Amino acid sequence: MKRSDVVLLAVFSVGFFSVGVVWRPAFGTYGNIKDGLECVSYIATTVAAIVAIFALSAWKAQFKYSEKFKSINILNDSAVGLLIFSHYIVAMTSQCMEEKFKTPSPIRSSSKKIVDNESLWGALNKFKLDLAVASLFLTKSESSEISACADRLERAHRKWLKKFHECLLLSEYNAEPVELVVKWITEINEYLGALQEKISIARKSSVA
Helix, strand or coil, X not given: CCHHHHHHHHHHHHHHHHHHHHHHHHXXXXXXXXXXXXXXXXXXXXXXXXXHHHHHHHHHHHHHHHHHHHHHHHHHHHHHHCCHHHHHHHHHHHHHHHHHHCCCCCCCXXXXXXXXXXXXXXXXXXXXXXXXXXXXXXXXXXXXXHHHHHHHHHHHHHHHHHHHHHHHHHCCCCHHHHHHHHHHXXXXXXXXXXXXXXXXXXXXXXXX
């Protein structure tokens, strides 16, 4: 039995007990009956107000969990959209290496989707906006952990992007840039996996 059900049961018990106490002496004069009815009316109003308060509290809690679950689902979709990072890295590095070495790049993507820089940062900005909305319903800990994962993802991407361009300028063959790209994608995928894990944990708490 839920705590709210126990409270309501206690309120009704007190109300019925009070009614009995009032009605027992009420069967007398007209004045006693009138006073008894007024007392019962007061008790009924009080009980109704208490029931309404608990009903409103239960509705607010249900609304919060419903909106939290909805916002987390939207956030999860945005996180899936961040897989664009891996496609972007492959597409961008392949193009740079082919222009640099004048030969086909050994790096190939299974995706035929064309990813540009604008789409990449657009996906990240969308995720941040959805996180801001979800944070209204997430706990402080959940929000900070998810935000930290997204920040690490962004910092890692910028770090490897800089390293790649530096490496490309100094390299005279494909091997070294390829190794760097593999490490780049591996680290990005690790952060994406951690991000989705944090969101999954938050989603489970919303239906617990």
